Amino acid sequence: MWTWFYKLASPPYVYGAAAALVPWFLGAAALALGYGLIDGLAIAPPDYQQGDAFRMIYVHVPSALLSLTVYTVMAAASAVALIWRIKVGHAVSAAAAPIGASFTLLALVTGSLWGRPMWGTYWAWDPRLTSELILLFLYVGVMSLRSAFEDPERGDRAAALLATVGVVNVPIVHFSVVWWNSLHQGATIVKLGAPSMAGSMLWPLLSMWLGFMLFFAAVLCIRLQGEVLNRERQTKWVREAIMVRREVKS
Amino acid sequence: MNVGSQVGSIEAFTLIVRRELCLSFRRPDQLLQPLVFFLIVTTLFPLGLSLQLSLLRDMAPGVLWVAALLSSLLSVDSLFKSDADDGTLEQLALCGQGLTVIVVAKTFAHWLVSGAALVLVSPVVGTALGIPTGVFPTMMLSLTLGTLTLSWLGAIGAGLTVGLKRGNVLLSLIVLPLAMPLLIFGAGATDRAISGSSAAGALYFLAALCVFTCTLAPFAATVALRITLE
Numbered sequence: 001m002w003t004w005f006y007k008l009a010s011p012p013y014v015y016g017a018a019a020a021l022v023p024w025f026l027g028a029a030a031l032a033l034g035y036g037l038i039d040g041l042a043i044a045p046p047d048y049q050q051g052d053a054f055r056m057i058y059v060h061v062p063s064a065l066l067s068l069t070v071y072t073v074m075a076a077a078s079a080v081a082l083i084w085r086i087k088v089g090h091a092v093s094a095a096a097a098p099i100g101a102s103f104t105l106l107a108l109v110t111g112s113l114w115g116r117p118m119w120g121t122y123w124a125w126d127p128r129l130t131s132e133l134i135l136l137f138l139y140v141g142v143m144s145l146r147s148a149f150e151d152p153e154r155g156d157r158a159a160a161l162l163a164t165v166g167v168v169n170v171p172i173v174h175f176s177v178v179w180w181n182s183l184h185q186g187a188t189i190v191k192l193g194a195p196s197m198a199g200s201m202l203w204p205l206l207s208m209w210l211g212f213m214l215f216f217a218a219v220l221c222i223r224l225q226g227e228v229l230n231r232e233r234q235t236k237w238v239r240e241a242i243m244v245r246r247e248v249k250s
Numbered sequence: 251m252n253v254g255s256q257v258g259s260i261e262a263f264t265l266i267v268r269r270e271l272c273l274s275f276r277r278p279d280q281l282l283q284p285l286v287f288f289l290i291v292t293t294l295f296p297l298g299l300s301l302q303l304s305l306l307r308d309m310a311p312g313v314l315w316v317a318a319l320l321s322s323l324l325s326v327d328s329l330f331k332s333d334a335d336d337g338t339l340e341q342l343a344l345c346g347q348g349l350t351v352i353v354v355a356k357t358f359a360h361w362l363v364s365g366a367a368l369v370l371v372s373p374v375v376g377t378a379l380g381i382p383t384g385v386f387p388t389m390m391l392s393l394t395l396g397t398l399t400l401s402w403l404g405a406i407g408a409g410l411t412v413g414l415k416r417g418n419v420l421l422s423l424i425v426l427p428l429a430m431p432l433l434i435f436g437a438g439a440t441d442r443a444i445s446g447s448s449a450a451g452a453l454y455f456l457a458a459l460c461v462f463t464c465t466l467a468p469f470a471a472t473v474a475l476r477i478t479l480e
Contacts, residue, residue: 154478
C-alpha cells in the first residue's frame with residue numbers, strides 16, 4: 001500500500017521532479033510578485049494614517065508568514081524522515097533551513113525599518129518581535145547542530161529531532177499577539193469575520209504572499225537538487241545524471 | 251539470561267535515582283557549583299545596576315529567572331556526559347530496561363540536586379534582591395515548575411550534544427530558545443505577585459508547560475540519546 005509513497009520519496013525521483021518543477025514555480029512567482037509589486041507600490045492608495053510607509057507591509061508580512069511556513073515545512077520533513085526513515089526528508093529539511101532563516105532575518109529587518117517611522121524606534125521588546133528573533137535562533141540552532149556532527153547521518157537525525165521539538169515554538173510565535181497585549185497590531189487577514197483592510201490594499205498583499213510562497217518553492221527545489229546530489233554522490237544514478245548533463249552541454 | 255529484565259521499571263527507576271544521588275553527594279563541591287553560580291550571577295546584577303531597592307525589586311524576577319536558567323543549563327551539560335564517556339550509559343542502555351526509564355531517572359535525579367536545591371536557595375536571593383516575603387510562595391512554586399521543565403528541555407539538549415566535543419555552547423543555543431516561554435511566564439508570575447495582582451494565570455500556564463514537557467520530553471530525550479549513542 002505504501003510502495004507509491006516510498007517510490008515518490010526515492011532520491012532519483014525527487015531530483016527529477018525538483019528539476020522539472022523549478023521553471024514552473026519561478027514563472028508563477030514572477031507573475032505573482034510582479035503584479036503584487038506594481039499594484040502594491042504604485043497603484044494601491046496610501047494609508048490614511050501611515051501614508052506611503054505602509055507599503056512596507058508588502059514585503060514584511062509575507063516574509064514573516066513565510067518564516068513560520070518554512071519552519072513548519074522543515075519540521076514536517078524532519079518528522080517524516082525520523083518516523084519513516086525516509087532520507088529525502090533530511091535533504092528537504094537541510095535545504096529549507098537557510099531559506100527560512102533568511103525570511104526570518106528579512107522579516108526582522110523590514111520590521112525594524114518600518115518600526116522607525118511608525119513606532120519611533122527600530123526595536124521594541126515586543127513579544128512578537130522577540131519571538132521572531134527566537135525563531136531565528138531556532139533556525140541557527142538546527143543548522144549548527146546539523147553541521148556539528150562529523151557523521152552527516154547522525155547530524156541529520158539530531159537536527160531533525162530538534163526541528164520537530166522546536167515546532168512547539170511556532171504556534172507560540174503566532175499566538176503571542178493574542179496572548180500578550182502589545183505594541184504590535186493584531187491579526188489583519190486571518191481572523192473570523194471580514195478582513196480589516198481595504199480590498200485595494202489587500203489584493204496586492206495576497207498576491208505578494210502567493211509570490212513569496214512560489215519563490216520559496218522554487219528556491220527549495222533548486223537547493224534540494226544540490227542536497228540530493230551531494231548525499232547520493234556515491235550512487236550510480238548520480239553519475240549517470242551528471243553524464244547526461246555534460247552531454248547536453250557539450 | 252538478561253538479569254536486568256528481572257527488575258521492574260519502578261525498581262530500576264529508584265535504583266538509578268539512588269545511584270545518581272549517591273554519586274552527586276560524594277562530590278559535594280560539584281553539587282554546590284551550580285548553586286554558587288546562581289548566587290554569583292544574582293550578586294552581579296545589583297553591583298552592575300544600582301543599590302536602589304525599588305529599582306532592584308522591579309528587576310528581581312527577571313534576574314532570578316535568568317540566573318536560574320543559566321545555572322540549570324550549566325549543570326545539565328554533565329547529565330549524560332561522564333556516563334557516556336566511561337561507557338556506563340551504553341551498559342545501562344543494554345541492561346534490558348527501556349532507555350526511557352533510565353533517562354527519566356537520571357533527569358529526575360538531576361532536578362533533585364540542581365533544580366530543587368535552587369528553589370530552596372531562592373528565598374535567600376529573593377531577600378537580597380528586595381522581593382517581599384509574602385511573594386516567596388509564588389516565587390518558589392513558579393521556580394519549582396520552571397526548573398523541572400528546564401531539566402527536561404536540558405535533557406533533550408544534553409542528549410543531542412552528548413557525543414560532541416564542544417557541545418556546551420551548542421547546548422545553550424538549542425535549549426535557551428525553547429525556554430523562552432518559561433522565562434516570560436515565570437518572571438511574569440513573580441512580577442504580578444510583587445505588584446499585588448493575581449499570579450494564578452501565569453502559574454497555571456507554567457504548570458501546563460511543565461506537564462506538557464514532562465510527558466513528551468522523556469521520549470524526545472530518549473530519541474536524542476539513541477541518535478548519538480548508536
